[in-house]
Amino acid sequence: MTRPPLSPRPDLADLEPYVSPQRPARWRMNTNESPYPPPPGLVDELSEQIAALALNRYPDKDARGLYRALAGYADWAADGLWAANGSNEVLMHLFLAYGGQTRTVLTFEPTYSLHSLIPRVAGTRIRNLWRDEDYVIDLEAALEEIDRSAPDIVVVCSPNNPTGNCEPLSTVRALLGAAPGIVVVDEAYGEFADPDESVRPLLAEHRNLVLVKTFSKAWRLAGARLGYMLADPALVDGMARVRLPYHLSTLTQAVGQLALRYSDETLGMVESITKQRGRLSVELQAMGIKTFPSRANFVLFHTDDADTVFNRLLERDVLVRNYSSNPALRGCLRVTAGLPEETDAFLEAMRWILDES
Numbered sequence: 001m002t003r004p005p006l007s008p009r010p011d012l013a014d015l016e017p018y019v020s021p022q023r024p025a026r027w028r029m030n031t032n033e034s035p036y037p038p039p040p041g042l043v044d045e046l047s048e049q050i051a052a053l054a055l056n057r058y059p060d061k062d063a064r065g066l067y068r069a070l071a072g073y074a075d076w077a078a079d080g081l082w083a084a085n086g087s088n089e090v091l092m093h094l095f096l097a098y099g100g101q102t103r104t105v106l107t108f109e110p111t112y113s114l115h116s117l118i119p120r121v122a123g124t125r126i127r128n129l130w131r132d133e134d135y136v137i138d139l140e141a142a143l144e145e146i147d148r149s150a151p152d153i154v155v156v157c158s159p160n161n162p163t164g165n166c167e168p169l170s171t172v173r174a175l176l177g178a179a180p181g182i183v184v185v186d187e188a189y190g191e192f193a194d195p196d197e198s199v200r201p202l203l204a205e206h207r208n209l210v211l212v213k214t215f216s217k218a219w220r221l222a223g224a225r226l227g228y229m230l231a232d233p234a235l236v237d238g239m240a241r242v243r244l245p246y247h248l249s250t251l252t253q254a255v256g257q258l259a260l261r262y263s264d265e266t267l268g269m270v271e272s273i274t275k276q277r278g279r280l281s282v283e284l285q286a287m288g289i290k291t292f293p294s295r296a297n298f299v300l301f302h303t304d305d306a307d308t309v310f311n312r313l314l315e316r317d318v319l320v321r322n323y324s325s326n327p328a329l330r331g332c333l334r335v336t337a338g339l340p341e342e343t344d345a346f347l348e349a350m351r352w353i354l355d356e357s
């Protein structure tokens with residue numbers, strides 16, 4: 001291959017692009033999406049609306065209708081809201097506006113890989129601390145690190161992906177008290193946990209808290225690409241500097257508003273999904289497999305030979321996520337909870353694998 005006319009930025013030369021390995025499989029239990037399509041009423045209304053949308057015109061750049069609806073749903077002032085194309089883009093805007101070369105972010109590994117990748121792309125310095133053996137944040141170590149490196153941004157994922165555990169609110173409170181800058185809490189999976197595990201009530205008393213949410217998981221709209229954050233209006237004010245004009249398409253704005261109108265019906269499937277999460281954990285444990293307690297729509301489990309189990313599951317048309325190359329997740333696989341028949345197929349395949357070995 002000839003040399004390209006220009007190489008990527010030197011600080012990105014050894015950056016691994018994000019990949020979530022995809023393979024053809026009937027049972028797709030690898031990316032924590034919802035197996036349930038959006039409610040039929042939402043889809044019907046959207047189809048009707050599409051004909052009337054002025055797609056020849058640029059969208060409302062401030063997405064006012066969507067912001068009004070979100071503000072009502074989240075019970076938070078519209079000027080303290082920021083929406084973008086998925087929570088990943090919310091995080092990208094946040095790091096472009098508040099990260100960068102003179103700033104440091106603190107993350108707690110193992111966690112969602114984009115929590116390091118996005119700051120890196122935005123040129124931010126990164127400090128990673130390891131979680132303890134139960135995958136919770138070691139608060140003492142975190143406070144020491146905050147004291148030592150004064151990170152401008154601390155990122156907490158709760159429930160944490162891929163481990164599934166929620167961070168105690170006392171930990172988040174302590175981080176908020178010690179951090180010199182902001183603490184970002186990513187609650188992408190918050191709807192699958194109990195409401196009292198959410199940091200939402202802390203927002204009113206902590207100006208340095210940023211809560212990030214997504215429509216991609218419990219809201220059954222991963223394909224629509226919509227996420228948002230709740231924060232102090234002064235912080236939200238800085239975000240407009242880095243967004244591209246008209247970043248939220250007319251279609252995205254329409255879907256978001258409809259989703260909020262159909263919230264009860266949409267989120268009605270959460271209970272059924274958490275039931276499958278329970279089944280996955282209990283049945284895996286009954287097979288003698290270690291599982292990690294989950295508050296999300298997935299279960300992390302440990303096997304002696306994760307690569308073999310991953311491949312044998314694929315032979316049975318079941319695709320899960322393999323984390324075994326991560327030193328903190330050796331032997332670990334993650335399976336998404338969804339339809340009862342997906343659980344059946346996965347458990348049946350696991351029993352077959354164990355019988356064979």
Ligand SMILES: Cc1ncc(COP(=O)(O)O)c(C=O)c1O
Nearest residue numbers: 086087088112161188214216227
């Ligand atoms: C913790 C966490 N945050 C954010 C996201 C990304 O969500 P979105 O589809 O809103 O960009 C994911 C997706 O897997 C996730 O696991």
